Amino acid sequence: MRNTQTWQEALVVATRDLTPTVREFDIRPAEGTPAPWDAGAHMQVQLLVNSQVQTRCYSLVGLPDGVSYRIAVKRMDDGRGGSRAMWQLAVGDRLQVSEPQNHFQLDLSAPHYLLVAGGIGITPLVMMAQQLRAHALKTGATLRMLYGVRTQEELAFLPLLREALGDALQTFVSERGEVMDLAGEIAALPAGAQLYTCGPVAMLEALRKAWAQAGRPAANLRFETFGSSGRFAAQAFRVLVPRQHIDIMVPAGSTLLDALESAGVETLSDCRRGECGLCAMDVLALEGEADHRDVFLSEHEKQQCSRICACVSRVVGSVTLDSAYRAD
Ligand code: FES
Known part of the structure; x- marks a missing residue:
């Protein structure tokens, strides 16, 4: 689709x-x-x-x-x-x-907002910070942003963010040993607070875990991924779909989903960002390691590797899959 x-x-x-x-x-x-x-x-x-x-x-x-x-x-x-x-x-x-x-809309009904950006995940949060700043002045809602990068020189949009947020912006540079205390930040939030985040999958997973452990409503944690941050650099890998007699290589520059579609495999997809799960395929066999880059499958499912989200996730080695497609 x-x-x-x-x-x-x-x-x-x-x-x-x-x-x-x-x-x-x-x-x-x-x-x-x-x-x-x-x-x-x-x-x-x-x-x-x-x-x-x-x-x-x-x-x-x-x-x-x-x-x-x-x-x-x-x-x-x-x-x-x-x-x-x-x-x-x-x-x-x-x-x-x-x-x-827009699949990452801002809800202006909360009393407090926490924005958490990792690296280039800052991009959708810049306008959120600007809009929430104006909203806060009118309504008294409060706002805080955490922005983490690896090195100081990777901090983008700082003048704009400082203008919008002042002291409500806190930056974290990991090469200086600065680490976000996600559990502490979440524990300090008032009831009804919403958290908006965009960044690497590992950061989103850590936030989701901390949010759930704190007993916060899942609907108040809103996130967007950029679906490109895996454990391994993208490299070519082999994929087999026995049901459809497919045995192809997925090039480093292609997604698994694109490669399957080019090979004529019927697939399902929607977000193509690792969020909706529609593209998840059954893994029949895996030789090597899966590099799950989605935020849809649970940690347990990723460890079991019984399914893989073809739009963003990859493999180092080879994988045998079954598609959701069934011939009439
Ligand atoms: S199409 Fe949405 S997770 Fe792959």
């Missing part, structure tokens, strides 16, 4: 390097003005990766200005190639973009 998508032509009108590995792009529709968006929204972009047109999602950064879409892309040298393709774009280049979509 593929999402039907309307594409429009757009132009790169400005780029800025925010950190050595994060580049911001202003992208303007070739005709008309950008559609408005809410905090948490993202945009899809079509890119030429390994001679194939592929789609990537990027969060829209900051409040809409009515002129351009703004996204920020971290260059992942061992990724699937989308970020490298984005970094090759120059001012004046044309590309196809979707209208903004």
